[in-house]
Amino acid sequence: MLVVFGIKRLLGARMSDERIVWGIGTSRTIRAHWALIELGLDYRTEVVRTRTPDTETPEFVAINPRGKIPVLRDGPVVIAESPAIVMHLGENYRGQGTELVPEDRAARAKYLEWMSFISMELDATSLYVLRRHWSLPQIYGDSPIANKASEEYFARMINAAAKLVDDGRPYILGDTFSGIDILMMTTLDWAIKYHQPLPDVFQAYVDRLSERPTWIEASRVNWPT
Numbered sequence: 001m002l003v004v005f006g007i008k009r010l011l012g013a014r015m016s017d018e019r020i021v022w023g024i025g026t027s028r029t030i031r032a033h034w035a036l037i038e039l040g041l042d043y044r045t046e047v048v049r050t051r052t053p054d055t056e057t058p059e060f061v062a063i064n065p066r067g068k069i070p071v072l073r074d075g076p077v078v079i080a081e082s083p084a085i086v087m088h089l090g091e092n093y094r095g096q097g098t099e100l101v102p103e104d105r106a107a108r109a110k111y112l113e114w115m116s117f118i119s120m121e122l123d124a125t126s127l128y129v130l131r132r133h134w135s136l137p138q139i140y141g142d143s144p145i146a147n148k149a150s151e152e153y154f155a156r157m158i159n160a161a162a163k164l165v166d167d168g169r170p171y172i173l174g175d176t177f178s179g180i181d182i183l184m185m186t187t188l189d190w191a192i193k194y195h196q197p198l199p200d201v202f203q204a205y206v207d208r209l210s211e212r213p214t215w216i217e218a219s220r221v222n223w224p225t
């Protein structure tokens with residue numbers, strides 16, 4: 001009995017320790033891969049691509065009824081929403097010199113501010129509107145007015161943000177790489193792909209971070225050739 005119990009516990013532990021990312025191929029999915037790679041955590045990838053039948057299988061809908069990627073399983077935790085995934089990983093795995101979410105109270109407040117700003121102002125209300133009406137007009141309708149307003153809004157927000165980081169700092173929060181750099185770099189990379197001009201300080205930031213080995217590795221995993 002004891003042996004069987006022991007084996008079950010072992011198998012159970014193995015299942016609940018498993019780390020999986022569902023989703024590749026987008027500026028949101030790479031955030032989960034990059035955070036895991038940055039932290040040196042083992043995981044496996046389930047190839048689920050957006051706007052394909054992959055997100056409509058009963059298995060995937062059971063994991064995320066919203067049918068959206070990325071999703072992370074981290075042992076018993078299943079979590080969607082890329083900024084939340086990065087934060088979850090950053091809060092739960094520290095060490096080896098990598099601290100994706102700062103513990104310091106003031107730095108953590110800035111983390112939350114940038115996380116909300118990038119998710120809401122740069123992603124959801126700017127680039128994602130372009131995604132819908134410029135990139136997917138067959139689904140969401142062609143809307144040149146919405147596209148123009150989104151481009152203008154993105155320019156206003158990114159130029160305002162540039163003033164906050166134009167002090168020679170290497171990373172968005174200062175001297176240390178954080179989860180905010182994962183969110184910002186993936187968002188700026190998306191903006192470039194959508195032909196949005198960037199202020200010099202952010203163009204230089206993108207050029208620098210493009211050489212980071214963990215970004216290169218995450219890009220390879222997220223956008224396999």
Ligand SMILES: N[C@@H](CCC(=O)N[C@@H](CS)C(=O)NCC(=O)O)C(=O)O
Nearest residue numbers: 026028050051068069070081082083
């Ligand atoms: N706020 C979510 C957005 C997730 C999202 O919209 N993912 C896209 C791919 S980047 C998707 O799955 N779209 C499918 C759909 O909207 O049906 C996040 O940051 O993870």
